[in-house]
Amino acid sequence: MKIVLLGSGNVATHLGKALNDAGNQIIQVWSRTVSNARILADRLNAEYTDEFAKINSEADIYILSVTDDSIAPLAAAFPLKDKILVHTSGTTSLALEGISGVLYPLQTFSKQKEVEFKSIPIAIEGRDEPILLSLRKLAESISSNVVNMNSHQRKALHIAAVFACNFSNHLFAIAETILKDNNLEFDLIKPLIKETTDKIQNHSPASVQTGPAVRGDQNTLNAHLEYLRNNIELSELYHKLSQSIINFHEK
Amino acid sequence: MKIVLLGSGNVATHLGKALNDAGNQIIQVWSRTVSNARILADRLNAEYTDEFAKINSEADIYILSVTDDSIAPLAAAFPLKDKILVHTSGTTSLALEGISGVLYPLQTFSKQKEVEFKSIPIAIEGRDEPILLSLRKLAESISSNVVNMNSHQRKALHIAAVFACNFSNHLFAIAETILKDNNLEFDLIKPLIKETTDKIQNHSPASVQTGPAVRGDQNTLNAHLEYLRNNIELSELYHKLSQSIINFHEK
Numbered sequence: 001m002k003i004v005l006l007g008s009g010n011v012a013t014h015l016g017k018a019l020n021d022a023g024n025q026i027i028q029v030w031s032r033t034v035s036n037a038r039i040l041a042d043r044l045n046a047e048y049t050d051e052f053a054k055i056n057s058e059a060d061i062y063i064l065s066v067t068d069d070s071i072a073p074l075a076a077a078f079p080l081k082d083k084i085l086v087h088t089s090g091t092t093s094l095a096l097e098g099i100s101g102v103l104y105p106l107q108t109f110s111k112q113k114e115v116e117f118k119s120i121p122i123a124i125e126g127r128d129e130p131i132l133l134s135l136r137k138l139a140e141s142i143s144s145n146v147v148n149m150n151s152h153q154r155k156a157l158h159i160a161a162v163f164a165c166n167f168s169n170h171l172f173a174i175a176e177t178i179l180k181d182n183n184l185e186f187d188l189i190k191p192l193i194k195e196t197t198d199k200i201q202n203h204s205p206a207s208v209q210t211g212p213a214v215r216g217d218q219n220t221l222n223a224h225l226e227y228l229r230n231n232i233e234l235s236e237l238y239h240k241l242s243q244s245i246i247n248f249h250e251k
Numbered sequence: 252m253k254i255v256l257l258g259s260g261n262v263a264t265h266l267g268k269a270l271n272d273a274g275n276q277i278i279q280v281w282s283r284t285v286s287n288a289r290i291l292a293d294r295l296n297a298e299y300t301d302e303f304a305k306i307n308s309e310a311d312i313y314i315l316s317v318t319d320d321s322i323a324p325l326a327a328a329f330p331l332k333d334k335i336l337v338h339t340s341g342t343t344s345l346a347l348e349g350i351s352g353v354l355y356p357l358q359t360f361s362k363q364k365e366v367e368f369k370s371i372p373i374a375i376e377g378r379d380e381p382i383l384l385s386l387r388k389l390a391e392s393i394s395s396n397v398v399n400m401n402s403h404q405r406k407a408l409h410i411a412a413v414f415a416c417n418f419s420n421h422l423f424a425i426a427e428t429i430l431k432d433n434n435l436e437f438d439l440i441k442p443l444i445k446e447t448t449d450k451i452q453n454h455s456p457a458s459v460q461t462g463p464a465v466r467g468d469q470n471t472l473n474a475h476l477e478y479l480r481n482n483i484e485l486s487e488l489y490h491k492l493s494q495s496i497i498n499f500h501e502k
Contacts, residue, residue: 067466067468068468068470068471069468069470091471091474091475106439106440106442106443107442107443107446108443108446108447108450108459108461108462109461115446119442120442121439121440121442121443145439145442147439149435152433153433153434153435155474155475155478156429156430156432156433156435156478157430157433157435157439157440158475159429159475159478159479159489160425160426160427160429160430160435160440161426161440161443162462162463162475162489163422163423163425163426163429163488163489164422164423164425164426164440164443164444164447165440165443165444165446165447165461165462166460166461166462166463166464166465166496167419167422167462167492167496168418168419168422168423168444168447168448169447169450169451169456169459169460169461169462170456170460170492170495170496170499171414171415171418171419171422172414172415172419172448172451172456173455173456173457173460173499174411174414174415174495174499175411175412175414175415175456176411176455176456176457178407178410178411178414179407179408179411181407182403182404182407182408183404184400184404184407184408184411186455186456188357188372188396188398188408189357189372189408189411189412189415189416190451190452191357191358191370191371191372191396192357192358192359192372192412192415192416193415193416193419193448193451194448194452195358195359195366195416196359196415196416196419196420196448197419197444197445197447197448199359199420200420200423200441200444201441201445204424204427204437205420205421205423205424205426205427205437206424206427208359208420209417209420209421209424210359210360210416210417210420211359211413211416211417211418211420212413212417213417214417215318217318217319217320219319219320220319220342223342223406224342224406224409224410224413227406227407227410228410233495233498236491237414237491237492237495238410238413238414240487240488240491241418241421241488244421244425244484244488245417245418245421247484248421248424248425
């Protein structure tokens with residue numbers, strides 16, 4: 001399929017490369033910043049522009065991959081009203097002027113690491129059946145895990161991902177800080193993190209919860225809070241998360 | 252080496268099996284509950300008892316692997332005062348009457364899953380050099396990652412593990428609940444969790460933080476908090492963790 005990419009951030013870059021590699025043709029990249037448009041366009045062997053008026057009208061699908069705040073104003077201003085314009089946001093609704101579909105790849109994209117798209121779930125939503133079919137065709141060219149989802153479910157998926165991925169990564173960062181403060185290497189804890197996440201590939205996380213909170217080991221909880229007493233933020237997080245574990249497993 | 256195991260919980264069970272498989276001899280298992288002592292002893296081809304007076308005096312090392320609260324009273328009551336008695340706790344100090352060393356395997360043990368000990372870090376501490384050498388010999392028979400650590404460092408390691416492992420597992424459980432409430436499968440999010448934890452094997456977690464908080468995407472944060480408004484616990488956790496990410500990355 002012929003695609004115009006609108007945006008040049010992490011999602012646009014990774015998605016553009018994957019679509020290109022899968023045999024689709026990225027014919028043009030638009031970005032507010034022309035230098036960014038050019039860099040990505042060069043990688044994808046595409047044209048580039050920073051002007052809405054010059055957007056190529058030949059594409060089958062136009063993918064708007066920008067920050068959530070920019071989706072509504074750009075979609076409203078998009079000039080090719082009869083074309084399929086989709087956004088790639090988890091939390092933004094389909095119900096926006098100018099938007100006819102959504103293609104949300106559930107992944108954490110960062111510049112430091114290449115991504116294997118084949119196993120990435122892609123949530124799709126479309127204003128009508130033909131649009132949905134076009135989006136499925138496009139999504140299935142890069143992923144074997146394409147799921148129809150309404151805007152409410154997609155937002156729930158995004159929130160679940162924030163808890164499971166963004167927040168847990170932050171907990172890893174906190175662990176690294178605690179270790180460094182005690183002249184210990186973060187490497188020490190990597191096998192444990194790997195074991196924790198390997199476990200939940202085959203078990204419900206709640207069923208394999210371990211640690212002082214779920215054991216009701218109040219002495220250890222107190223010892224840890226005492227250790228963290230000079231760091232209000234960490235002791236508060238420790239307390240809230242432990243309490244949440246206790247509440248969760250009392251139910 | 253000849254070992255007596257005191258305790259019959261998860262750590263005692265996994266540690267006993269690993270020590271046994273590595274060619275050490277578990278000569279006896281003690282537990283307050285004689286039926287538990289017998290079950291583990293049978294698996295390890297060992298004697299068993301529930302009486303301190305009958306503890307075999309022939310072992311090189313006595314491993315006290317019980318709940319943190321029970322360590323101090325049991326160690327004080329342990330009858331063989333000239334023998335090496337070690338505990339396996341992260342948070343409990345070496346400085347306890349009757350305790351001459353610590354052997355703390357950094358792992359999340361649960362009955363549902365076998366554990367490969369070779370890559371598990373084991374933190375050791377001893378009252379004197381000969382004890383430390385004995386503990387190193389024993390620990391190295393099951394792990395290639397044995398680290399000397401004082402009690403303060405070991406507690407920090409344990410706290411870091413609670414953040415990185417126990418708390419992140421709870422976040423996975425929260426994610427599963429949110430998904431289920433929206434008729435979505437937890438499977439959807441597994442590739443993302445795997446990618447998140449694969450990343451930090453080679454990158455500092457702080458350097459690969461993604462998500463609305465680190466992007467400063469206030470609209471998405473607000474939309475998520477609005478979504479969670481009827482669940483005080485989750486909205487509070489969402490807010491605290493997002494704020495912690497923001498504070499962490501402003502430093």
